[in-house]
Amino acid sequence: MxxxxxxxxxxxxxxxxxxxxxxxxxxxxxxxxxxxxxxxxxxxxxxxxxxxxxxxxxxxxxxxxxxxxxxxxxxxxxxxxxxxxxxxxxxxxxxxxxxxxxxxxxxxxxxxxxxxxxxxxxxxxxxxxxxxxxxxxxxxxxxxxxxLPLPIDERPDVPTTAHELASWKKRQRDVFCSRNGLRHCRRLFALMTRACPTKQLDRVAHLCNQLLQDQSVNVAIAVRLDDASGSDDMRSVLNLRQLADQHPCRMVVVDNHAGGKSFPQSELLYSAADWSCHLATFEPQGLSPLLALRAGCLLAHTSVGVLSDLDESSPDVRRLRVPIPHTIQQLASVFHDVDEDAIIDQLRIACCEAARQYEWPRWAPAYRQFVPSA
Structure with a gap:
């Protein structure tokens, strides 16, 4: 046994x-x-x-x-x-x-x-x-x-010092924005999802509207239609595209044909992003948080998803020490609540926690030197 x-x-x-x-x-x-x-x-x-x-x-x-x-x-x-x-x-x-x-x-x-x-x-x-x-x-x-661990040799080479991490994220963000016709920005919010009723894409559109009020933030959404997508989901995707058309240099909606959480596309999106949220029934237990954290992308909790608010007070969530809004609408205010240094610290802590949770031997010691309690 x-x-x-x-x-x-x-x-x-x-x-x-x-x-x-x-x-x-x-x-x-x-x-x-x-x-x-x-x-x-x-x-x-x-x-x-x-x-x-x-x-x-x-x-x-x-x-x-x-x-x-x-x-x-x-x-x-x-x-x-x-x-x-x-x-x-x-x-x-x-x-x-x-x-x-x-x-x-x-x-x-x-x-x-x-x-x-x-x-x-x-x-x-x-x-x-x-x-x-x-x-x-x-x-x-x-x-x-x-x-089930992810292979170590296919993990992105994320720096392990605060200065290197900040520089690396900026380079990744600039490359992503250039490739997708976005202006350069201080922060990029990214979200990868499929169109189905549990994802509540109408609320995602509302969130994007709020985020775009901050001129320092760009938004990138990777969305995919599948067999579970109904007419309402297709309409929600269309609304997201129309919103992106209204903000051509600050928001982009791309088709995710590569297969949901396919490794290369997820790494590209999350390595460029500073923040993301996971629209899932199980949060933060899913695989999207894993891919985001190991690419140095912070997670913000949302109320989207059937069971998403069950574990808001759990020790695992608290140890991440990242702002965890109770609702998706509160996510927009997060950008005004922390400064750049705090974001870097939270990235280090989040990645260290991810290294421990998902058993990445090479990462854990590097992040532990910054976070003695990890």
């Missing part, structure tokens, strides 16, 4: 024939939070990525791979018709987005989790969320949980 919270590594499966490992990735996950995870899992384990179709899934089980990795966004009917003797030696579940309670989808997910030999959770925050708010899920997986 694995130790709870053990970090996932290359030893998930022995290397060898590439068909020993088959990584299932649901169509939704290919577009969102785990779009960069499946290829890395496959590479670590000597396997291959399988896009989720019924035919491919059937072929996968027929080929009897040694390890199958799946997400909770795939369709699980196939598993219900496979006897335990036909299951692969290791069945790995990526626990990212859970189906709603009291639904057939939730029951199917729990069925698969019971059969899984390993359950991967993205972060410690999400693991703690499951333990506290999803007892049924936690009781199913707690003895077989592993954390």
């Amino acid at each position: 694995m130790m709870t919270g053990q970090t996932l590594g290359p030893s998930l499966a022995p290397r060898g024939d590439k068909h020993r490992v088959l990584v299932f990735q649901g169509s939704e996950s290919f577009q969102t939070g785990l779009s960069y995870v499946a290829p890395r899992l496959a590479r670590w384990t000597g396997g291959e990525v399988c896009r989720d179709t019924s035919q491919e899934r059937a072929l996968a089980f027929a080929a009897s791979p040694k390890v199958v990795v799946f997400t909770l966004e795939t369709e699980f009917n196939a598993l219900e018709h496979v006897s335990p003797s036909q299951l692969p030696r290791q069945l790995v579940a990526i626990v990212d987005r859970l189906p709603p309670p009291n639904t057939l989808e939730r029951q199917a997910a729990l069925f698969c989790l019971r059969r899984a030999t390993t359950a991967i959770v993205p972060t410690r925050w999400y693991r703690d969320y499951l333990r506290k708010y999803e007892p049924e899920v936690w009781d199913t997986i707690h003895g077989k949980v592993q954390l």
Whole structure:
């Protein structure tokens, strides 16, 4: 039995024939939070990525791979018709987005989790969320949980001194603004999201209006339409574009075709940004905060998202020591509440906390010299 919270590594499966490992990735996950995870899992384990179709899934089980990795966004009917003797030696579940309670989808997910030999959770925050708010899920997986770190060698080279950090962020910001036709600014607010009802893009437009009242701030929004986007979401995206047209040198809305939180595009956006907020059901447990923090981008808490205000008083959030507005409307006032030195200090502290939470060995000592309590 694995130790709870053990970090996932290359030893998930022995290397060898590439068909020993088959990584299932649901169509939704290919577009969102785990779009960069499946290829890395496959590479670590000597396997291959399988896009989720019924035919491919059937072929996968027929080929009897040694390890199958799946997400909770795939369709699980196939598993219900496979006897335990036909299951692969290791069945790995990526626990990212859970189906709603009291639904057939939730029951199917729990069925698969019971059969899984390993359950991967993205972060410690999400693991703690499951333990506290999803007892049924936690009781199913707690003895077989592993954390999922991001590869160290693909992390941006963020400086580790206050002066270098300030200079690096300014260079990244200037490059981003030049490429997107924005004037140079003191601060850049960035947001990466998909268009769906839970993101409440109408409130994002209201936030952008407030931010643009500060002449020192530019706004960059990367948005993507997907299968969950309805007519109201498309209208909200159109409103954002119209707002950007009214502020051609200060706001840009770009299409995010690269797959949700795809690594290169996220790093580009967040490394240029000083501030961002995470429009998600689970905040700050999601993967967007992870990508933002490790690119030196501060997070501001919002009330967007079904459960986003659950953990405002949690120790994990307080330790970040960044301004955490209670509502999205209050975010605009943050820029007037702190000076440049305070922002640099908060960036150091936030990145140090991220290094600890997500186990980046090379980062933690560098930031710890600035933050003795970390």
